[in-house]
Amino acid sequence: MSISVKEVSDISEADARRKSPDYLDQLEAEAIYVMREVAGQFERPALLFSGGKDSITLVRLAQKAFAPGKIPFPLVHVDTGHNFIEAIHYRDELAAATGSKLIVRYVEDTIKAKGLKEQTGKNASRNWLQTFTLLDTIEEFEFDACIGGARRDEEKARAKERIFSFRDEFGQWDPKRQRPELWNLFNGRIHKGENVRVFPISNWTELDVWAYLKREKIALPSIYFAHERELILRDGHLLANTPVIEKDENDQIVTRQVRFRTVGDMTCTAAVESSAATLDEVIAEITVSRISERGETRIDDQQTEAAMEDRKKGGYF
């Protein structure tokens, strides 16, 4: 027994001839639309650039959105001082290639200026401190919108966040008081001092990003591909062996063939063992991988179930 009241009308000939757009085209068109809304609605937007694949994707989308013109906003990088050197080089080259202004602000400087206390010990991370530097940078340049590469599939709190995510003058996100976001009518009206975080690739999954990078033939920092490296083996995670990570006697130094799935702060970004040397191989590995990106490589979110929600409320990306 099936009950179905289908509209009786044939697909018109024109529709039949028209192919449905590929999902990547649809996601791209939406992201470009969001980028242009930012340029149209705000006076001083910025693109937060981390050197990671999500923000590399954002830069490409911004180029397409405004071609043949230049991207009409600066790239801003909050540098923890714990970044992979490959990512930093890549950042500088990309900024030069796009002709965009690059603004870099250092967590180190914030720590000194504010007399902040850094976490110490073996799991110390500057991830949380980035928030201060970011908020200071927003204030310094009076940015009214900051474009970020967050995706809703990354994490549960992000799954609930709007594409135009309103922040009060302290940079805080209030999940209970989000603005309704209707159709594609984004409301970026704010008072002075407030700002909006904008996430054009909210609806992309990790795999979509990889597929897009491949389709667009975008070169990536080398650490995304398999390479041999000295690593710290700690609680089953492989961390880059660098002086910025404090080691103890339980840590083992090993040499493995690895790649990174995200290239955040070295202190909280773990490597995965891999032999994938090309984008195709990376995509193949991810497609069969049974572990999500954050679960696999982000050490900071595993500490409490609500870690990200708490950080976002405090003004994190």
Next chain:
Amino acid sequence: MGEKQTFTHSVIQSFKIKQVDLLRFITAGSVDDGKSTLIGRLLYDTKNILADQMEAIERASKSRNVGEIDLALLTDGLRSEREQGITIDVAYKYFQTPSRKFISIDAPGHIQYTRNMVTGASNADLAIILVDARHGVVEQTRRHSLIASMLGIPHVIVAINKMDLVGNSEDAFLEIAKSYQELAAKLSIKDLTIIPVSALNGDNIVDRSANMPWYTGETLLSVLETVNVLKDQNTEDGRFSVQYVIRPQTEELHDYRGYAGRVQSGTFKKGDLIKVLPSEQESKIAKIEFGGNEIEEASVLESVTILLEDDIDISRGDIIVSLNNSPIVSQDIEALVCWMDDKKTLKPGNKYVLQHGTARSRCSIRDIEYQIDINSYEKLDEVESLKLNDVARIVLRTAQPVAYDPYQKNRSNGAAILIDETSNVTVGACMIE
């Protein structure tokens, strides 16, 4: 990375061969009808749950002594939701099957979150309305169906859930299906499918149920995979809201003026005669570009750049339309509104900013014609003000002319939002009639 960036359209064309498209759907229903469980079930049965996510929900299920693993935990993300065991805000989940990518929008069921449901419904191609088989059609079913119909969601699936709790009885199903059809007759739902399911056991979700051999219709997933969303697009009326004007002002692109925007409906191609509204200037399309490269034509939802033959004054907020197919241009607008402000009420005389497409105009409310009781669908006259979650037909007058189409004919060019001028919050969702 050093060399010049090139993005050729042919690369993009070659990717169209695979033809995997996107479907956005919303799940609605009362609290505890099983929305979160249903999404969890879809993710689980289509093998879209990753090992560590599974471990995390197993851990959480154990710590709360719920016995079996609770698939609802996959979507209930915020701490306050976990504490109260309810869904507060719209949560997005992503999964795919070989034929489609899905964006699922899990919206809260409580009446005080009606605005969140409207938010989720505004972008949906399809709605799944859950009904508890033990309770049948209830107030929330009526309310959510009205919202789905009002927001013009083209496809509705009514999933009669928890069939296991009514002995998988065909009679129980038929009775609820009949009363739902009576309700639907009062609404405009284009494509309705009613399916008996058990989200908990996975019956008729991805796999056909052995417990309900009498049901010979499609499973929920098979409907999701096959509904035709192309047909839902308005391919007739050329509409293009200008978002931004691209003016590189470099030496070689000295006179370049490109209008950046997204095709809201219809198609545009080189040589088309167009009109710019509200200024009524006419011109011809000289060129359409995507990512700096010329393309032949642009159709619905594509983000492109249009160049015109004449040097006319166009800026953000203007709309480019096909010359012989004009929307209505007026300062007097009648619309259905869903009121979303929990602090202030809407009253005649109040002033707001109306955002329609990329245009913003101040407006004042002239009249509340009638309110619609979202549970009984009755029209209530002589209503003085609207409070949170009220739906009404209002009349408003804008400071500048608005170039709109009726919402039911053109979802993209018939939608608008009201913004509070002092708080800047989005306070109303308008469907222009």
